[in-house]
Structure formats: C-alpha cells, structure tokens
Amino acid sequence: MLKSPALDVPPEPPAKRRKTSPEPESDDNTPAPIINSTVKDLAAQLDEAERKKYVKGRKLGSGQYADVFSAHLLSDPKQVFAIKKIKIGPEVKEFGISYDSLREIRFLQELNHPNIIKLHAVFSTKSQNLNLVLEYLPQGDLLRLIQDTKGTTYTPADIKAWMLMLMRAVHFCHVNGILHRDIKPNNLLIAADGSIKLADFGLARAMADPFQPMTYNTITIWYRPPELFFQAQHYGDAVDVWSCGAVFAELIGREVLFRAWPETEINMVRLICEKVGTPTEDNWPGVSKLRGYVTPSEIIPLRPKEQWSASFRAIGEVGVDLLMKTLTLDPRQRLTAEGVLRHPFWTSEPRPSKLRDLPRRGGGKETMGEDLTQRGGELPTANGEGGKKRGDKVAKKLDFGIMTK
Amino acid sequence: MTSNTISEDDLYRTTSQYRLWSFSPEALASRRRGTHELALQRAWQHAPTSDGASDGAARGSSVDCLTVGEELRLVQRYCNQIRTTSDHFQWPVQVKATAVQYLRRFYLSNSCLTYPPKDIYKTVLFLACKTEATHMTLSEYARRISTDPDAVLAPEYKVMQALRFTLDVRQPYRGLKGVLMELLNMANGMVGEVIDAETRGAKELQASLLDLAKPSSDAKTPWKAPATGSVDVKHLTDRINAAYSAARTILDGPALLTDAYFLYTPSQILLAALQLADEPLSSFYLTTKLPISSDVRPKILATISTCADLLFSFSDAVIISKEERARLEEKLELCRDPSTRDLVQAHAAAMRGSDEDDEAKARKRKAAREKSRQEGEDLFGPRLNGVGAGGG
Numbered sequence: 001m002l003k004s005p006a007l008d009v010p011p012e013p014p015a016k017r018r019k020t021s022p023e024p025e026s027d028d029n030t031p032a033p034i035i036n037s038t039v040k041d042l043a044a045q046l047d048e049a050e051r052k053k054y055v056k057g058r059k060l061g062s063g064q065y066a067d068v069f070s071a072h073l074l075s076d077p078k079q080v081f082a083i084k085k086i087k088i089g090p091e092v093k094e095f096g097i098s099y100d101s102l103r104e105i106r107f108l109q110e111l112n113h114p115n116i117i118k119l120h121a122v123f124s125t126k127s128q129n130l131n132l133v134l135e136y137l138p139q140g141d142l143l144r145l146i147q148d149t150k151g152t153t154y155t156p157a158d159i160k161a162w163m164l165m166l167m168r169a170v171h172f173c174h175v176n177g178i179l180h181r182d183i184k185p186n187n188l189l190i191a192a193d194g195s196i197k198l199a200d201f202g203l204a205r206a207m208a209d210p211f212q213p214m215t216y217n218t219i220t221i222w223y224r225p226p227e228l229f230f231q232a233q234h235y236g237d238a239v240d241v242w243s244c245g246a247v248f249a250e251l252i253g254r255e256v257l258f259r260a261w262p263e264t265e266i267n268m269v270r271l272i273c274e275k276v277g278t279p280t281e282d283n284w285p286g287v288s289k290l291r292g293y294v295t296p297s298e299i300i301p302l303r304p305k306e307q308w309s310a311s312f313r314a315i316g317e318v319g320v321d322l323l324m325k326t327l328t329l330d331p332r333q334r335l336t337a338e339g340v341l342r343h344p345f346w347t348s349e350p351r352p353s354k355l356r357d358l359p360r361r362g363g364g365k366e367t368m369g370e371d372l373t374q375r376g377g378e379l380p381t382a383n384g385e386g387g388k389k390r391g392d393k394v395a396k397k398l399d400f401g402i403m404t405k
Numbered sequence: 406m407t408s409n410t411i412s413e414d415d416l417y418r419t420t421s422q423y424r425l426w427s428f429s430p431e432a433l434a435s436r437r438r439g440t441h442e443l444a445l446q447r448a449w450q451h452a453p454t455s456d457g458a459s460d461g462a463a464r465g466s467s468v469d470c471l472t473v474g475e476e477l478r479l480v481q482r483y484c485n486q487i488r489t490t491s492d493h494f495q496w497p498v499q500v501k502a503t504a505v506q507y508l509r510r511f512y513l514s515n516s517c518l519t520y521p522p523k524d525i526y527k528t529v530l531f532l533a534c535k536t537e538a539t540h541m542t543l544s545e546y547a548r549r550i551s552t553d554p555d556a557v558l559a560p561e562y563k564v565m566q567a568l569r570f571t572l573d574v575r576q577p578y579r580g581l582k583g584v585l586m587e588l589l590n591m592a593n594g595m596v597g598e599v600i601d602a603e604t605r606g607a608k609e610l611q612a613s614l615l616d617l618a619k620p621s622s623d624a625k626t627p628w629k630a631p632a633t634g635s636v637d638v639k640h641l642t643d644r645i646n647a648a649y650s651a652a653r654t655i656l657d658g659p660a661l662l663t664d665a666y667f668l669y670t671p672s673q674i675l676l677a678a679l680q681l682a683d684e685p686l687s688s689f690y691l692t693t694k695l696p697i698s699s700d701v702r703p704k705i706l707a708t709i710s711t712c713a714d715l716l717f718s719f720s721d722a723v724i725i726s727k728e729e730r731a732r733l734e735e736k737l738e739l740c741r742d743p744s745t746r747d748l749v750q751a752h753a754a755a756m757r758g759s760d761e762d763d764e765a766k767a768r769k770r771k772a773a774r775e776k777s778r779q780e781g782e783d784l785f786g787p788r789l790n791g792v793g794a795g796g797g
Contacts, residue, residue: 041447042440042514043567094543095535096558097565102536106572109421122570128562128755130570176416205538209579212497214538 051123054133056083061369065089065100068369071133081120084132084372100202100376101130107178107201108132115169117189117199137197139190139360140367142247146185146254154359156315159251160345161352162188162196163244169198170244171337174237177207182376183243184223185250189368194358202376207236216292219243220377221263222256226279227331229269231292238331241340245326252312252323270296276327277302284330302329318348417670421571426510428667436513441473444516448742470740471733476517479733482725483522484508484662487530490550496539498657503574504533505661511567519742520560521734527552528560536572559752574666577656577675584679584690585649588614591693592641610693614641618685625651626683644686651682659719669712677712 040048055077057070066086073079086101108119118135125131142162145152166188173180181203188196208214213233219225225242227235249257258275260267273279278299279287287293309320322345328334335343346352417423428436448470471479484505491501507529508522531546547554590596594611605613615637619630628647631640655678660666665674679687695702725733745751 041443041516041519041567043563043569046514046569047566092558096531096543096561097535099535099538102532102572105570106536109571110419110573112419124562124566124570128752130565206499208538209497209499209582 047123050121051125051131053121054081054083059369060365061371061373063370063373063375065375066373068372070136070365080136082134082136082368082372084134085125086130086132088129097130103204104201105130105132107173107204111173111176111178111201113169113172115165115195115197116172117197134199134372135191135197136365137189137191137199137368138365139192139194140365141186141190141371142188142196142251143185144367145190145359145361146250148361149254152359152361155350155353156252156319157350157353158358159248159315160319160350161355161358162251163248164346164352165196166198166244166247167337167340170240171341173198173204174207174240174337178204179207179237180204180240180243181218182220182223183240183247184220185247186371186374188247189371190360192360194355194360199371200374200376208234210234218377221265221268222246222258222260224268225331226269226272226329227290229265229272229292230279230287230290230294232290232331235331237336238334241326241334241337242331244337244340245323248323248326249312252315252319266294269294272329273300275303276329279329284333287330316348318343318345321345417575420575421569421573422575422666423670425569425571426506426667427670430664430668433513433664433667437473437477440512440514440516441476441518444518444742445470445740447744448518448740469736471517471737475733475736476512478725479517479730479737480508480512480522481662481723482730483526485724487526488657488661490530494541494549496534497537498578499576500530500533500537500539501657502576502578502661503537504530506574506666507533507564507568509664509667511564514567515563517737518740519745520563520748521737521741523734524556524748525560525564527557528564531557532561532564532572553749555749555752559748562752562755563748575671577660577671577678578653580672581649581652581656581675581678584675585645588645588686588690589642592638592645611638614689617689620644620648620683620685624683625655625681627651628683644683648679648683648686652678655681655716658721659716662724663715663719665712665715668715669708673708673712674716676709677716680709680713681717 053074054071055074057072060068060070060082062068064087066084069083069085071081071083073081086098089098091098105119105122108117109122112118117137119132120135121133123131123133145154166183170180170183178201180198180201182200183198187198187200189199190196203218205214211234214235216228216231216233216235219228219239223243223246225239228239246257258268258271260271273296277283278295278301279293280295280299281288283302305320305324308324309317312320312323315323322335322340322343325335325343326340487504487508488501491504504526508526511520511525511529512522527550531543534541534546543554543557547557587596591607591610592614594607596607596610615635617636620626620628626644626647628644630636636644652675656675660674660678665677669677676687676691679690691706695705
C-alpha cells in the first residue's frame with residue numbers, strides 16, 4: 001500500500017521523543033515553583049537538565065576548532081560518550097556561531113543511522129560554548145588503518161564490508177536530501193564493534209533547489225570530483241559518490257588515489273586526467289561550458305578497464321567495475337549511492353566480512369579526539385613521526401573563501 | 406532495523422520537527438500558557454520591592470500585563486516583518502520559512518515579556534540565513550537593517566537554546582513543486598500509473614483531468630474555465646499552473662503566519678493549500694495517490710480539511726497594525742523582565758567568561774584550595790585525621 005507522509009502524524013502529540021531530550025515538565029505546564037531567586041525559562045531549564053546528565057572526563061584531543069573530552073552518564077557511568085566542545089574562533093565577530101557548527105548540529109540532529117555518528121544531545125555552558133554529546137568511537141579512523149601498512153593487514157572482504165557501511169551511510173544522507181561534501185578516510189571513524197561511522201558534517205548542506213547556486217569550493221581537495229574543479233555551481237549527490245570512489249581506491253591500494261603534490265587544483269585536474277582520462281565533450285557532454293573548464297592540452301583517452309584491473313586486481317573484476325562507475329567523470333553518468341548499493345559487487349564473492357572479524361585498530365581514542373577537532377576540508381596530519389602536517393598548505397577555510405574576499 | 410524498508414512516514418517521524426515541534430492544539434495552547442506564567446513570575450521577581458512585598462503574584466495582578474493572546478499577535482507581526490525583510494533581500498524562500506519557524510518556536514519557551522520580539526527577530530533571520538546556506542556577512546546584514554551587529558549576535562545562544570539545538574525546518578515548498586510537475590505530466594498524458602494506487606492508463610487520466618469540474622467561485626485560483634467550448638490541454642496546463650501559484654501564495658502567507666507548522670506535516674499543509682486553490686484539482690490528485698478503498702483515506706482527507714480551514718481563516722487583516730504594535734510594545738515595557746534588558750552587555754560578559762576555559766577555572770580553584778589549605782596548616786598545624794575540612 002502506498003504510504004503517504006500525511007499518515008498518522010499530528011494532530012496527535014508526538015508519541016515518542018528522543019530519549020536524551022527530557023520532556024517539558026508536563027503538558028499542562030503548571031509553572032515551576034520559584035526556587036531561590038531566579039526562575040529560569042523553560043529552554044534554560046531543559047538545557048541545564050541536559051548538561052547535568054553528563055560527567056565530563058579527560059580531554060582526548062584539542063584542535064583549533066574544538067576540544068574533545070570523554071564523558072559518561074551521571075546515572076550510568078558505563079555509558080560513555082565523546083563531548084565535542086566547539087571553540088569560539090576569530091570569525092565569531094563576523095559570523096556569530098560558525099557555519100561549520102551550525103551545519104553539523106543541523107544535520108546530525110536529523111540523521112539516525114547505524115553508520116553515521118550519533119549526536120545524543122547538545123547543550124550549552126554558561127560561557128556560551130556549544131557542547132555536542134557524540135557517540136564514543138574509541139577505535140580510531142580508517143585512515144590510520146590504511147596507513148598502518150606494517151601492523152594491519154586486511155582483505156578484500158574487509159574492504160567490501162567497510163565500503164558497504166560507508167555507502168549505506170551516504171545513501172541515507174542523500175535520501176534525506178543532505179550532501180556530506182567531505183567524505184574521506186579520516187572522517188570514517190571505527191566503533192568498538194568494528195563498524196564504521198561517517199562523521200564531520202561541518203561542510204554538509206541540504207540539496208539545493210534547481211537553479212540555486214552552491215559553492216564549488218568544498219570537499220577536501222584529494223577527494224574532490226572534477227565538476228567542482230571546473231567550478232560547477234549546480235551539482236548533486238554525485239559529488240559524494242566520487243569521494244566514495246576515491247576512498248574505495250585508497251582502501252585497495254593503501255595510498256591516496258589522487259595525491260596531487262603540491263595540492264593545487266591544477267595538479268589535481270592533471271592527475272584526474274592521467275588516472276581516469278581527460279574530460280571532453282565526448283565523454284562528458286556539456287563539460288566545456290563549465291566556467292572553470294581547463295585541462296592539460298594533451299588529451300588522454302579514458303583509461304580502459306584492463307588498466308584499472310591491473311592496478312586494482314585485488315578487488316576482483318566486479319569490484320573494478322564498481323570502482324570505475326563511481327569514478328566516472330561525467331556526474332550524470334556516475335552511479336548514485338542507490339546505484340552503487342544495487343551493484344552486483346555486494347552479492348558476488350567474497351561475502352563482506354562480519355563485523356567481529358574486521359580489523360579495528362585505527363589508532364586509539366586520541367584519534368577520535370584529533371578527528372573531531374579538525375575543521376572540514378582539511379587534510380589530516382601525517383601518521384608518522386615528526387608531526388609534519390600533511391596538508392598545511394591547503395588548510396584554508398573553504399566555505400568562507402568566496403565571500404570574505 | 407531488520408524490517409525491509411522505511412516509509413516516508415517513518416523518515417518524517419525521525420525528524421526533530423516531528424519529535425520536538427509537533428503538537429495538538431491543546432498541548433500548544435497549554436505550552437504557551439505555561440511559558441507566559443513563568444515569564445510573569447520572572448518579571449515580578451525583579452520588580453522593585455520598595456514596599457517590601459515578596460508576594461509577586463499579588464503585586465503582579467495589579468499591573469496591566471500583556472496577555473497570552475497579545476503576545477501571540479505581537480509575535481505574528483514580527484513573523485510578517487521577517488517575511489518582508491527576507492523578501493527584500495531576495496533570499497530563497499527556505500530562509501524565510503525557517504526564520505519564521507525559529508521565531509515561533511522561540512516563543513514557545515520564551516515570552517515577549519522576557520525577550521521582546523523586536524530584539525529577537527533580527528537574530529533568528531540571520532541564523533536562518535546561515536543554516537540555509539545563504540551567505541551574508543554580519544556587518545553587511547547589520548548595515549542593511551540599520552542595527553548594531555552586536556545586537557544581532559547577542560541573543561544567538563539564547564535562540565539556539567530555545568530551539569533545543571534543532572535547526573532543521575521541514576517545509577512544504579518542494580513537495581508542492583513536485584505536485585505541480587506530476588500534474589503537468591498527467592495533463593500531457595505522460596503518466597498512467599502510480600505504484601499501488603493508480604492503475605488507469607495515461608490517456609484515461611488525461612481525459613479525467615480535462616473533464617474536471619470547475620473550481621468553485623471562492624477558490625483562490627485566478628483560473629477561469631473557457632466561456633465557450635471544452636477545456637483543452639493548453640487550458641489545463643494554465644489551470645494547473647494557476648493552482649500552483651495560488652497555493653504557493655498560501656504557503657508564503659497563511660501557512661507561515663498561523664500555527665500550521667506546529668499542527669500539521671509539510672505534505673498536509675501543501676495539500677491543504679492546493680485544496681484552497683483549486684478543490685477539484687486537488688481531489689483528483691489525491692485519488693491518484695490514495696485509492697478510494699484505502700482505510701486511511703477518510704482520516705487523511707479530514708486532516709487536510711482541518712488544515713485548510715486553519716489556512717482559510719487567516720487574512721492579512723489579522724496582522725496587527727503599526728499603531729497597535731506600538732501600543733502593545735508600550736504595554737510590554739511596563740511588565741517586562743528587567744534582567745534581560747541589556748542583552749548585548751550580558752552577551753559580552755558571557756563571551757568574556759568563555760575565554761577562560763572551564764578547566765582553567767577548575768585548576769585555579771584547585772590551586773586556591775591548595776593554597777588556603779597550606780596556609781591553614783601553617784597557622785593551625787596539620788589537619789587532624791578524619792576531620793574533613795569540607796572545603797571546596
């Protein structure tokens with residue numbers, strides 16, 4: 001039977017509210033008795049009640065953008081969380097609460113999915129800091145795992161399991177009308193049970209209406225699709241699918257697929273031409289009309305399947321087919337997240353690994369601290385010694401770029 | 406989670422709009438009453454106590470305070486102000502709708518007596534502009550509405566708190582656009598079947614659309630059936646487009662200036678607007694979605710009708726005039742909560758507080774405790790075992 005969204009919804013009051021959000025006193029709302037001197041308004045009461053539920057523990061990480069603490073429920077110390085306390089940056093004068101924080105709060109409040117980091121609550125503290133109570137993911141991130149070539153081995157079945165979880169998360173975002181716009185291995189955190197969770201919605205946005213322009217200056221540069229380098233202002237869920245394809249290739253090859261160095265846009269376009277093929281009117285009708293369309297003069301034909309197979313043999317023929325379809329130049333021909341999920345890859349051999357068999361040592365809880373304190377669009381710091389920043393040069397404030405100029 | 410698929414209804418039920426911001430009319434009214442009474446208590450608490458009276462209620466009753474109804478009308482007036490300001494900036498419609506709902510949601514847990522809407526509406530509009538990914542810097546915004554930038558930012562955290570840190574507002578605009586496109590396709594004989602509901606062929610659907618009864622005389626659509634001859638596809642296309650823009654006007658006005666978003670879902674609101682625009686057309690559309698035999702059909706139709714009644718009951722004349730607004734704001738001044746009068750300064754103080762990290766404060770406290778303990782020991786010798794100082 002066709003279900004209409006008009007079904008079984010109000011005028012009844014909502015039956016189920018989120019567990020973590022206390023109900024307003026009662027619905028007849030007899031005013032609270034005056035205690036001491038000040039009567040707090042209802043919103044302040046609720047905020048305070050939320051804050052008092054948690055006990056903040058030690059600091060897991062500290063970054064320019066946020067501090068992350070471990071925390072537990074006052075009523076049940078076994079239930080642990082990570083609290084991300086957003087710092088007030090210099091842009092507060094010109095913007096107030098930052099776009100990143102607002103986006104993260106807006107979207108995580110709406111998304112409830114096993115492969116997306118859960119936002120349990122938000123509260124503010126007296127000094128007006130925003131505190132996000134997030135799911136605690138102590139096993140680090142996928143980037144650490146990929147980079148730990150000496151200590152961690154994983155199989156094509158493991159890759160399939162991770163990619164399946166990632167694609168489910170991305171599909172869920174898309175059916176909710178949300179573009180993530182920053183999918184990369186260090187935004188994929190590993191839970192205690194080995195499952196992965198998509199995090200960092202600081203660059204996310206709701207899909208725009210037709211003709212409403214969006215910024216092309218988004219997504220961490222190595223994972224950014226060609227249409228954004230060509231400055232398309234109208235784009236859709238295909239941008240995230242390209243990033244997923246880049247993550248897929250990185251999982252297989254254990255190195256960044258489009259690792260332009262130095263990380264300039266022109267180098268990225270050159271790399272994409274070399275590794276996938278030069279975008280032309282033939283393989284991407286209309287591409288030459290995009291404002292930023294520039295390619296190296298030598299036209300490189302689309303890379304044939306045999307060459308893809310040679311580089312990514314480990315994932316098998318069906319896997320290579322999927323990889324090529326996620327890294328298709330023309331966003332209209334690229335698979336959608338749903339198309340990816342319907343691909344025969346998932347049901348072909350080998351079966352995806354069971355959660356309990358997945359490697360899960362992507363660094364420790366400090367890694368979560370580090371991941372959550374980063375600002376969207378930045379490249380992560382190197383895993384290696386010396387603390388050399390992998391992406392110092394591109395750690396620019398992506399979304400503000402356009403308007404602050 | 407093991408069940409096969411989630412319906413659109415299930416998805417809607419996970420939204421914050423459903424979880425926190427959907428009410429029955431009774432619950433909504435009592436929430437507002439509760440908030441109003443709480444605000445009165447607050448205001449009286451701070452009232453000067455020269456006569457030494459501590460019984461706020463007794464004193465308060467002698468002051469002529471804004472009533473719940475008056476508060477509502479004042480808020481409605483500022484919702485309208487948000488609409489005109491947002492339209493003036495030519496911002497996308499989502500900004501306007503989001504900002505209006507922010508203001509309405511804000512006044513479910515706050516009263517005008519504590520935070521007058523003339524302080525708050527600029528803040529919610531700027532916040533909505535940010536959450537809906539529309540870019541304008543604070544300085545430009547403040548300049549264009551001739552306001553001090555600090556006054557825009559000062560209540561921002563208060564607003565976030567009142568919104569319970571939920572920022573997403575589900576809106577009926579895109580859904581209405583979808584109905585328009587579907588109807589146009591049907592009119593052109595391009596749609597024949599809708600899974601599980603409609604099994605007539607494309608030609609038959611088109612024919613029944615062409616045969617549709619005329620809109621009634623009180624319909625909001627400006628479209629009129631041709632005086633002579635039968636309706637052709639061109640007429641039909643005009644009819645659908647006219648119904649769309651009439652419904653769109655209702656979404657931009659009555660839907661934003663009533664409690665519609667608190668009481669109904671976006672799809673109920675858009676179908677109600679379409680019903681007011683062109684009833685035969687909207688009924689036809691519903692038959693393609695909801696088979697006559699469906700059990701839930703009567704319930705859905707009844708809900709859409711009550712929503713339509715709410716939207717219909719609104720007219721621009723309900724919005725209070727400038728003079729009336731001034732009168733209410735004067736009255737408000739007499740009973741307003743003095744503790745929230747200077748939001749800019751309160752905000753600045755709070756921001757200064759935030760420079761000092763909680764931890765740093767804790768460290769300081771500990772150091773001070775340690776120091777006083779040491780000093781205490783110097784004076785009185787070491788602490789006796791088991792007798793706690795109980796400090797801290």
